[in-house]
Amino acid sequence: MYTIxxxxxxxxxxxxxxxxxxxxxxxxxxxxxxxxxxAMEELGFVPNSSAQQMRNVKTKKIxxxxxxxxxxxxxxxxDAMEKRAATYGFQLILCNTRIDKAKELEFFKLLTSKQVDxxxxxxxxxxxxxxEPFTKxxxxxxxxxxDPDATVTRVRLDQVEGGYMGTKHLxxxxxxxxxxxxxxxxxxxxNRRKGYLKAIAEAGxxxxxxxxxxxxxxxxxxxxxxxxxxxxxxxxxxxFSGSDEVAAGxxxxxKKNSWHVPKDLAVVGFDDQPIAELLDPQITTIxxxxxDIGYQTMDVMIEIxxxxxxxxxxxxxxxxxxxxxxxx
Amino acid sequence: MYTIxxxxxxxxxxxxxxxxxxxxxxxxxxxxxxxxxxAMEELGFVPNSSAQQMRNVKTKKIxxxxxxxxxxxxxxxxDAMEKRAATYGFQLILCNTRIDKAKELEFFKLLTSKQVDxxxxxxxxxxxxxxEPFTKxxxxxxxxxxDPDATVTRVRLDQVEGGYMGTKHLxxxxxxxxxxxxxxxxxxxxNRRKGYLKAIAEAGxxxxxxxxxxxxxxxxxxxxxxxxxxxxxxxxxxxFSGSDEVAAGxxxxxKKNSWHVPKDLAVVGFDDQPIAELLDPQITTIxxxxxDIGYQTMDVMIEIxxxxxxxxxxxxxxxxxxxxxxxx
Numbered sequence: 001m002y003t004i005x006x007x008x009x010x011x012x013x014x015x016x017x018x019x020x021x022x023x024x025x026x027x028x029x030x031x032x033x034x035x036x037x038x039a040m041e042e043l044g045f046v047p048n049s050s051a052q053q054m055r056n057v058k059t060k061k062i063x064x065x066x067x068x069x070x071x072x073x074x075x076x077x078x079d080a081m082e083k084r085a086a087t088y089g090f091q092l093i094l095c096n097t098r099i100d101k102a103k104e105l106e107f108f109k110l111l112t113s114k115q116v117d118x119x120x121x122x123x124x125x126x127x128x129x130x131x132e133p134f135t136k137x138x139x140x141x142x143x144x145x146x147d148p149d150a151t152v153t154r155v156r157l158d159q160v161e162g163g164y165m166g167t168k169h170l171x172x173x174x175x176x177x178x179x180x181x182x183x184x185x186x187x188x189x190x191n192r193r194k195g196y197l198k199a200i201a202e203a204g205x206x207x208x209x210x211x212x213x214x215x216x217x218x219x220x221x222x223x224x225x226x227x228x229x230x231x232x233x234x235x236x237x238x239x240f241s242g243s244d245e246v247a248a249g250x251x252x253x254x255k256k257n258s259w260h261v262p263k264d265l266a267v268v269g270f271d272d273q274p275i276a277e278l279l280d281p282q283i284t285t286i287x288x289x290x291x292d293i294g295y296q297t298m299d300v301m302i303e304i305x306x307x308x309x310x311x312x313x314x315x316x317x318x319x320x321x322x323x324x325x326x327x328x
Numbered sequence: 329m330y331t332i333x334x335x336x337x338x339x340x341x342x343x344x345x346x347x348x349x350x351x352x353x354x355x356x357x358x359x360x361x362x363x364x365x366x367a368m369e370e371l372g373f374v375p376n377s378s379a380q381q382m383r384n385v386k387t388k389k390i391x392x393x394x395x396x397x398x399x400x401x402x403x404x405x406x407d408a409m410e411k412r413a414a415t416y417g418f419q420l421i422l423c424n425t426r427i428d429k430a431k432e433l434e435f436f437k438l439l440t441s442k443q444v445d446x447x448x449x450x451x452x453x454x455x456x457x458x459x460e461p462f463t464k465x466x467x468x469x470x471x472x473x474x475d476p477d478a479t480v481t482r483v484r485l486d487q488v489e490g491g492y493m494g495t496k497h498l499x500x501x502x503x504x505x506x507x508x509x510x511x512x513x514x515x516x517x518x519n520r521r522k523g524y525l526k527a528i529a530e531a532g533x534x535x536x537x538x539x540x541x542x543x544x545x546x547x548x549x550x551x552x553x554x555x556x557x558x559x560x561x562x563x564x565x566x567x568f569s570g571s572d573e574v575a576a577g578x579x580x581x582x583k584k585n586s587w588h589v590p591k592d593l594a595v596v597g598f599d600d601q602p603i604a605e606l607l608d609p610q611i612t613t614i615x616x617x618x619x620d621i622g623y624q625t626m627d628v629m630i631e632i633x634x635x636x637x638x639x640x641x642x643x644x645x646x647x648x649x650x651x652x653x654x655x656x
Contacts, residue, residue, distance in 0.1 A: 069397065069406055069407045069410065079397045079424065086431075091438075094419075094420050219602055252606050275603055278580050280607070
């Protein structure tokens with residue numbers, strides 16, 4: 001029986017190229033594809049995926065942990081990951097942790113029982129000390145969310161800069177009373193808050209406790225934030241909301257109560273979701289380039305699985321940018 | 329070694345109830361849970377999930393085919409399915425077909441190679457004759473999208489009624505020139521169009537070819553539809569857009585061009601996505617009760633896998649409703 005090596009010799013190309021053609025990898029020239037296919041045909045070589053799987057002992061499955069796929073940030077991220085994974089012949093197992101520590105740990109059984117080749121954590125509930133023991137069963141990497149103590153690859157954004165950028169923008173617009181909304185104590189939330197605190201400190205402003213909101217995630221949470229702001233005797237004039245969904249909820253409720261955005265209350269979102277451009281006023285937001293994070297994370301994971309990259313404590317930091325629109 | 333049967337005898341309950349408690353099935357009374365747990369403790373019975381899996385030869389995985397998870401309809405649907413599946417101890421493999429016949433068929437290898445216990449098709453590219461041969465490897469059911477020729481269970485909505493309802497609403501608002509947007513020739517698109525054609529026929533209106541738009545899926549497609557409408561010498565006064573994303577694109581582009589919605593152009597969406605309530609004007613839409621479809625579909629799939637339901641040519645039709653807002 002012929003092997004990939006024979007096909008490579010026949011085609012006058014490397015085994016890696018033959019492997020790429022067989023696995024429908026993108027970025028292989030048409031010439032090489034044709035040469036490989038001709039060589040396969042001449043030799044009567046048929047790539048057999050189950051034989052391949054046995055040889056590599058790979059499941060060709062990767063688990064992706066997100067807190068909630070219905071969050072547009074995650075659905076776009078997972079969409080990009082899946083698109084890239086498919087080009088390598090990999091499939092995704094979708095794991096919604098629903099912000100539950102026990103549920104998150106449960107998914108690591110996929111790795112211990114060899115049902116997946118690796119796990120991407122795009123949400124993080126447990127400390128690294130809980131996760132680390134699973135690394136002996138297969139690669140684990142972080143995407144966007146991360147644990148600073150983790151000794152594995154973290155593909156992420158500079159969220160301190162994100163928080164700083166959004167707050168600085170509001171300061172430049174003349175706001176001195178800026179509220180801050182965060183989710184839970186995830187790395188993303190904590191880092192963005194650092195950026196917020198850094199920006200107001202530079203402007204000589206003290207944080208005000210009643211303007212610091214926690215556990216804010218959804219459109220409905222945004223509506224509630226507006227109601228809380230409205231009820232304050234000393235309300236802020238601007239809000240850094242941490243997500244476009246939250247920003248949309250705040251803006252919608254503000255308008256319903258005849259507050260003018262941005263005149264009465266300026267709002268900065270986060271993510272640049274489609275909603276940010278569609279709302280009236282359009283939402284000033286921070287673009288996280290979700291598709292790029294998804295692609296890059298998947299490339300890194302596949303390289304680690306294929307042992308062409310070492311999974312060490314490395315931060316791969318992708319760019320972030322402010323998009324100024326009408327809500328500020 | 330004790331079995332579930334022994335636990336059931338000890339607890340004075342059925343084996344099914346014991347199984348439900350072990351699998352964390354919802355809707356088991358606290359009393360029964362306690363009785364089962366006490367019986368398990370007394371016998372020293374420990375449910376072993378890998379032993380369970382071997383006994384049942386189940387993967388506890390279900391593949392869900394969607395065209396694109398980034399579409400909010402699908403991300404909410406899959407979110408609901410995953411939530412329900414988790415209560416039975418099942419996980420989902422996410423399959424984005426990206427409206428590609430070959431890619432769709434490729435996913436059925438998951439069934440032939442016993443990597444999943446069943447497949448839910450929430451998007452459909454191939455005719456039933458292509459799908460049917462795979463049914464001998466495991467259960468396949470349809471959700472929302474379906475093939476009328478299929479001889480398996482179809483959990484779906486009355487999309488003819490949906491199309492009729494939206495169009496009828498526009499007729500009642502006095503519109504006689506109603507454009508129609510559809511995606512491709514999926515069952516959902518075709519049935520909604522039937523409903524549209526039925527409604528205008530009842531009003532004695534002939535369909536106008538240049539008001540029938542095809543391959544319309546995204547916000548950007550919606551913007552293009554508005555540009556096309558604007559360029560017509562005889563433009564429609566209303567659009568039935570087939571999705572809230574498309575409706576949002578049409579409305580946004582209309583406003584940008586100083587058209588008043590609904591005065592100059594009334595717009596009906598579909599799905600009742602969060603965006604429908606947030607846009608200004610808020611979008612009149614058809615609520616598909618996405619969460620309910622997700623739950624119901626997963627219940628049906630699990631029952632079929634557990635052989636407590638037969639997978640025959642049955643339509644389970646869920647309700648649909650019009651939500652009138654400002655865009656009409």
